[in-house]
Amino acid sequence: MSSKLSRIAGLALVAAALASNAPVANARPLTPAEQRLQSYSGAVPPCTEAGALEAIQSRFKDREDEYWHSGLAIVSFERVDEIGFRSNGLDYIPRRYCLAKAVMSDQKLRTVSYSIGEATGSIGFTDGVDFCVSGLDRNDAYSPICKMARP
Numbered sequence: 001m002s003s004k005l006s007r008i009a010g011l012a013l014v015a016a017a018l019a020s021n022a023p024v025a026n027a028r029p030l031t032p033a034e035q036r037l038q039s040y041s042g043a044v045p046p047c048t049e050a051g052a053l054e055a056i057q058s059r060f061k062d063r064e065d066e067y068w069h070s071g072l073a074i075v076s077f078e079r080v081d082e083i084g085f086r087s088n089g090l091d092y093i094p095r096r097y098c099l100a101k102a103v104m105s106d107q108k109l110r111t112v113s114y115s116i117g118e119a120t121g122s123i124g125f126t127d128g129v130d131f132c133v134s135g136l137d138r139n140d141a142y143s144p145i146c147k148m149a150r151p
Contacts, residue, residue: 032090040094040118047082047098052116055127068138073105077112087151094118097151102133110134113142113149 033040045052057074064072077100084097095117102112114131132146142148 030089030091033092033094042086042094042118044085044094044096044116044118047080047096047100047114047116049116051127052114052129053077053080053100055129056112056114056131059129060131060133064136071105072136074102074112074133075105076103077101078103078109084151099150110136111146113146115149 034042061073064070080098080100082096083099084095086092086094087097088095095115097115098113100112100114102110104110111134112131113134114129117128117130119128130149132142132149134146137143137146
């Protein structure tokens, strides 16, 4: 009986030793995006970049005209602020997250949440900009209240 107990104790020690050296199941390598085979520079334009704001205006107007027939447009932007830079971690595509107030053609002020990503044309954002206008996310792509467009 004692040899059986010692065998169980030995197996328990081996199992404990293996478990302590085992990698965590959810761990993933943290390789900064700049060090990958297809690397990124980490150089992302600021939130006030005219090209990014113009892209938001243009794409918003196109979508409103084509899908919703609302006639709404973004006239200008105010209070443009950065709310995050590479907030998801160094191993993700470099992105700058921003908030701005949009002056709309109906005279209302709405919050715009947007991100500017480096070289994201291959994943659908031809200009690197993804955005959501609060209160006008009619298909709930960024629900609730554009939260999914923020870090």
